[in-house]
Amino acid sequence: MKFYIRTFGCQMNVNDSEKMAGILKTLGYELAQDWTEADVILVNTCSVREKPDQKVLSALGEFKKIKKQNPNAIIGVCGCLAQRAGYEILQKAPFIDMVFGTTNIHHLPKLLQEAKEGNKAVEILEEIDSSEFELDQYPTVRENKYTAFVTVIRGCDKKCTYCIVPTTRGKERSRRIGDILREIQFLVEDGVKEIHLIGQNVTAYGKDLGDVKFYELLYAVADIKGVERIRFTTGHPRDLDEETIKAMADIPQVCEALHLPIQAGSDKILQAMDRGYTQKEYLHKIELLKKYIPDIALSTDIIVGFPGETYEDYLETIKVLKEVEYDQVFAFKYSPRPGTPAADMPMAETPETLSKWLNDLINMQKDITFKKNLAYENKVVEVLVEEQKEDGQYVGRTRTNKLVHFYGRDNLLGEIVDVKIEKVNRFSLEGVLN
Ligand code: 5AD
Ligand code: SF4
Numbered sequence: 001m002k003f004y005i006r007t008f009g010c011q012m013n014v015n016d017s018e019k020m021a022g023i024l025k026t027l028g029y030e031l032a033q034d035w036t037e038a039d040v041i042l043v044n045t046c047s048v049r050e051k052p053d054q055k056v057l058s059a060l061g062e063f064k065k066i067k068k069q070n071p072n073a074i075i076g077v078c079g080c081l082a083q084r085a086g087y088e089i090l091q092k093a094p095f096i097d098m099v100f101g102t103t104n105i106h107h108l109p110k111l112l113q114e115a116k117e118g119n120k121a122v123e124i125l126e127e128i129d130s131s132e133f134e135l136d137q138y139p140t141v142r143e144n145k146y147t148a149f150v151t152v153i154r155g156c157d158k159k160c161t162y163c164i165v166p167t168t169r170g171k172e173r174s175r176r177i178g179d180i181l182r183e184i185q186f187l188v189e190d191g192v193k194e195i196h197l198i199g200q201n202v203t204a205y206g207k208d209l210g211d212v213k214f215y216e217l218l219y220a221v222a223d224i225k226g227v228e229r230i231r232f233t234t235g236h237p238r239d240l241d242e243e244t245i246k247a248m249a250d251i252p253q254v255c256e257a258l259h260l261p262i263q264a265g266s267d268k269i270l271q272a273m274d275r276g277y278t279q280k281e282y283l284h285k286i287e288l289l290k291k292y293i294p295d296i297a298l299s300t301d302i303i304v305g306f307p308g309e310t311y312e313d314y315l316e317t318i319k320v321l322k323e324v325e326y327d328q329v330f331a332f333k334y335s336p337r338p339g340t341p342a343a344d345m346p347m348a349e350t351p352e353t354l355s356k357w358l359n360d361l362i363n364m365q366k367d368i369t370f371k372k373n374l375a376y377e378n379k380v381v382e383v384l385v386e387e388q389k390e391d392g393q394y395v396g397r398t399r400t401n402k403l404v405h406f407y408g409r410d411n412l413l414g415e416i417v418d419v420k421i422e423k424v425n426r427f428s429l430e431g432v433l434n
Pocket of ligand 2: 008009010011012013045046047048079080164165168169200
């Protein structure tokens with residue numbers, strides 16, 4: 001028996017899929033090369049913007065074919081779109097056998113059994129109960145042997161007016177620190193070198209537990225022998241305090257990279273989004289980061305065209321991008337999400353104008369990203385070697401999360417090596433083993 005999982009969306013979804021693969025392996029299933037040979041197909045969905053919604057729906061059309069080929073195949077839909085609109089999906093695509101929400105993943109064995117018996121297996125909880133932590137007991141099946149995601153907190157208590165996540169992922173629930181450290185110990189014994197702590201709002205870790213803070217978690221993870229690198233995503237600017245920034249600078253394993261979404265540069269728009277900071281307050285955090293960690297690589301998320309955003313507001317975003325000089329920017333056009341407070345707010349501009357703004361912003365940022373990469377020319381950087389191509393070329397990442405291609409000697413997979421950068425591209429660096 002074989003399974004296939006298609007994952008949309010963020011790192012939390014990737015980690016959930018790795019856990020589902022772990023559950024299915026425990027049940028005796030093997031990973032299929034592609035969906036045409038699978039007995040169980042799971043689609044782990046995202047609902048953050050309208051586009052991912054549509055992508056999921058068209059993927060489902062594709063999977064319908066599998067039922068013709070193999071009528072016994074079981075198709076399940078889970079993740080954020082399932083949580084938000086599970087019953088709607090079932091109506092639109094009645095050939096689906098299982099639908100489950102973001103907090104029901106640990107019930108996959110039970111749901112699969114129900115589906116096998118010919119029933120529609122549906123479980124979408126409105127109320128979250130602590131049994132969801134059972135999911136963390138399962139092993140993960142990971143594509144990357146040397147770097148691993150570890151979920152430390154689920155959900156989000158912020159109320160950004162554009163965002164569907166509090167609806168699809170619920171309130172903040174931190175995992176207990178002992179459980180997290182045990183999982184990391186296990187990963188390290190399995191050969192993992194880089195631990196990537198994840199959560200919708202990782203910097204809020206511990207607030208609901210009351211006795212532990214995020215920076216203390218960083219120190220505790222760093223104390224585990226064999227943890228060579230630590231990353232974390234996503235931090236919220238409001239919860240990123242000076243203690244955390246100091247810990248980042250102080251702990252040798254914490255990488256010099258941070259994704260800190262600003263969303264918009266204009267104070268008026270930040271307030272309408274209910275982000276809880278002004279441009280000045282955000283820039284103060286950036287200043288602190290650069291002060292404590294001078295060679296930090298920063299990245300951010302931008303929403304272009306939030307309701308009410310005028311050209312002057314948009315120019316404030318451009319101003320911030322020019323000032324901060326991010327290594328990478330993920331920018332999207334605002335997309336109204338059903339049920340969010342902003343969904344009914346009127347737009348100030350036409351979709352065409354917003355597309356132009358978005359394009360201009362992306363083009364401007366391309367040059368900044370390239371300029372940041374150029375600073376690596378002829379430098380020696382530390383690379384964790386994650387992959388080797390057929391022609392022997394290695395692929396890895398710097399501590400600042402830059403992709404590096406290089407040639408070296410045999411048996412470097414999983415090693416941390418020095419690479420001299422000889423060529424700089426827009427999205428990657430090329431070099432030779434130093
Ligand atoms: N429209 C556009 N982008 C959005 N994001 C979240 N909600 C929306 C929305 N309604 C973006 C934010 C967030 C990233 C994951 O997706 O920038 O940081
Ligand atoms: Fe998409 Fe947000 Fe859900 Fe991640 S948490 S899968 S980004 S909707």
